[in-house]
Amino acid sequence: MSTVERLLKQFIAADRNGGDAPDPAAYVKQLTGADREELIVLIDAYLARAPRRAFDRDAFAASGASALTDDLQQALDSDAGTWPALLPRLRHRARLTRAQLVSRLAAALGVPAQEHTVHRYYHAMEQGTLPADGVTDRVLEALAAIVGTTADTLRRAGERITPPPAPGGHAAFARHARPDPAYPSFAAPPAMSSPGFHASDLRATPTPAGTPDERSTAGDVDALFTGRRRSGRG
Amino acid sequence: MASPEPLPEHVLDGLTDEELIAYIAAMRSRGNAEAAATGLGVLVFGHWENVRRRVALRVPPVEVEDLTGEIITSAVRSAFDGTSEGEFIVWLGTIVKRRIADFYRLRERRLDTASLDSIAEGGREPATDGEIDLGGYLEVQAVIVDLLGSRSDAHRRVIEIMVFDDLPASPAVAEVDGMTAANAYQVVTRFRAELRRRLAERDADADPA
Structure with missing residues (x-):
C-alpha cells in the first residue's frame, strides 16, 4: 500500500469516527510534490461525496455554521435576499472595516462628502433592511470592485428568495425532494409584502449643513441607493 | 401527514438534503420560524x-471561514429559489469549485496591483500548497473530472465504493452487475495509476527544470 493510500484510509477512518472532523492539512503535510497533490485530490473528492455530518448542538454553537444559519434565516425573509449573509463576509475577506469600505464606496461613487449617508445605506444593505431592487447598478459595480466580486453576483444575491411556482399547487420543492409520504404537499410561502421603503427612513439624522453642492449630493446618494426601483433602471 | 409538524433534530438528521429543504420550506410557509431555523x-x-475543509485545502487560512459561508449561502439560496441543478450536494460541490476558481x-x-510581500503577510498562503494558481487549480480539477468521467458508470461506482468510501471489494461486487473482486481491484489500481501519472505530467509541465 502506498503512503498516499495509507494516509487517505487513515483520514477517512478518522472522519467517520464521529468525533471532531480531522484536519486534512495534518495528513497532506506529510507528503511533498506529486504525492501531496494526489492526496489533496483524493481527500477533496472524498469530502465532495461525504454525507452530512450528524447534528451536534455544542459543535454547531462553536462553529461558523451557527452565525451563518442566523444570517440565512434573516435572508430568507429579507427584501435584500442573501446580502445579510454575503456582504459582511465579502467585506471581511477584503480585510476592510465597514468604515473603510464606506469611505472607498463614497469616493468611488463620487460623493465623498456624503460618507455618513453612504454609511447608513451600506449598513442597511448588510442588515437586509434596504430593498435590493432599489440599489442602482452603479453602486453594485463600485461595491463589487471594492470587495472583489461582480455586480451581477451582488444583484442576484440581493434578490428576494421566492420559491419557484408550484405546478398544480403542489410542493414548491418537489423537483428536489424524493417522494415522502410524510410531506405530500407544501403550501406556497406568504406573498411578497410591499417593502414600503422610503429614503427618508434612513435619514435618522438630518443631512448636515454644507454648501449647496454638498446638500445636493445627499439627494444623489438617495437616488443611488433607492433610485433603481423608481426609475426601473440602474 | 398533510400538515407536517415540527420535527426534533435527531429526526431531521435522518432526512436527505432534499427532504430537509422541503421541510424548512414547509415550516416557513406555516410561519414556524423556529422550526425552520432548526432545520x-x-x-x-x-x-x-x-465544505470548510475542501476550501482549506486550496485557500489561505484567513479566507477559509468567509469563503465557506459564501459558498453555503449561495447553495442554500439556489435550493430555496429553485435555481439549483440536481441534488443539493452535487450543486454545492459545483459552487465550491467555482468559488475557489x-x-x-x-x-x-x-497580485497585479499589490506587492507579493504584502500579499504573503499574515499566513495568507494555503496551509497545504503555496504554489498553486488558477491555472493549476483548474488543471487539477479537470484531471479528477476527466478521470471519473471517462469511466463507465460501473467502474466509477467501483472507484467511489473502494476509494472514496474506503470499503473492500465485496460491496462493489455485490452492487455492480458482473463485477468480480479481481476486476474491482484492477479498476481501482488503474484509476490510481492514471491519477498519479496525470498529476506527475502536470507537475513536469509546470516545472520543466
Missing part, C-alpha cells in the same frame, strides 16, 4: 465542515 441549522452544520482569479488581479 436550516441541521442543513448548514451538516455541510459546514466538509474565483478566489484564484481575484488573487491574480490583486
